[in-house]
Amino acid sequence: MEPLLARSRWRGKMRKLNPMRSRYPVLPSLITLGNGACGLVSIAISTTAQPQLGATSAAFYAGVLIYVGMLLDGLDGHVARAANQSSEFGVQLDSLCDAITFGVAPVFIMVNFSDPYYYLRILWGVGVLFSLCVILRLARFNVQAHDSDNHDFFRGLPSPAAAGTVAAFAVAMPALLRLTEASMPGLVQTLAQRSIDLIQLSLPALTLVLAGLMVSQIRYPHLLNQWLRRRRNFYRLVQLIFVVAAIVTIHELALPLMFCLFAFGYPVM
Numbered sequence: 001m002e003p004l005l006a007r008s009r010w011r012g013k014m015r016k017l018n019p020m021r022s023r024y025p026v027l028p029s030l031i032t033l034g035n036g037a038c039g040l041v042s043i044a045i046s047t048t049a050q051p052q053l054g055a056t057s058a059a060f061y062a063g064v065l066i067y068v069g070m071l072l073d074g075l076d077g078h079v080a081r082a083a084n085q086s087s088e089f090g091v092q093l094d095s096l097c098d099a100i101t102f103g104v105a106p107v108f109i110m111v112n113f114s115d116p117y118y119y120l121r122i123l124w125g126v127g128v129l130f131s132l133c134v135i136l137r138l139a140r141f142n143v144q145a146h147d148s149d150n151h152d153f154f155r156g157l158p159s160p161a162a163a164g165t166v167a168a169f170a171v172a173m174p175a176l177l178r179l180t181e182a183s184m185p186g187l188v189q190t191l192a193q194r195s196i197d198l199i200q201l202s203l204p205a206l207t208l209v210l211a212g213l214m215v216s217q218i219r220y221p222h223l224l225n226q227w228l229r230r231r232r233n234f235y236r237l238v239q240l241i242f243v244v245a246a247i248v249t250i251h252e253l254a255l256p257l258m259f260c261l262f263a264f265g266y267p268v269m
Helices: 002-017 019-023 027-048 055-082 088-114 120-147 159-178 186-214 223-228 234-249 251-268
Strands: 153-155 219-221
Touching: 027 055, 027 088, 055 088, 055 159, 088 120, 088 159, 088 186, 120 153, 120 159, 120 186, 159 186, 159 251, 186 251, 219 251, 234 251
Parallel strands: none
Antiparallel strands: 153 219
């Protein structure tokens, strides 16, 4: 009886030290499932909501849901660690939901965007390669997470960043279309229309390059971890200045530019 009493007292002390563990034991898993739900709803909007919302609005909301999934994907790990609920089950559940939100949902955005310009078989071929590379990227990350304690860098482009790069163009499209209205100056209309045409033409090639970067050996910094650990250097300051300048001057394209800078800047360097 004494070992049982000691174990019961120890559990009681642990609950007092960490009340989140006893009050919200399934909260991290619910947040992770919310990420997967965002991916499923994004796919549903891309495939069924275009007649009601229009192609541009449907792509916009589908892209926004990918960003909501990114937020939940970043939040679930912090909540799990705060509640001392980190487990192998949570890791695998996170990867399964990531495969939906960051591996499948962006493909539908890319296909709908570029459908008028490309043979559909080519677009789906690029989409399948992108999804497979996301799955490979997640599997490799799960294996390497057990082998290394260094959380300051990723090996290969993270799948949320790749999906966010594709979604960024969908989120920016309504603002670009407003620049083509007759009330805008002629030069602005021309540049905005050419930007839209260029995005629709280049997005499949961009998606293919992103797929290759995810399974590459290129090191990408874990910006959130490095910032929280106060590892800020001169290059980070320069990046921040450029981001602020882009938001102020060309805020319609600021989001795509920021994601492209992260995805392609480190391979170029």
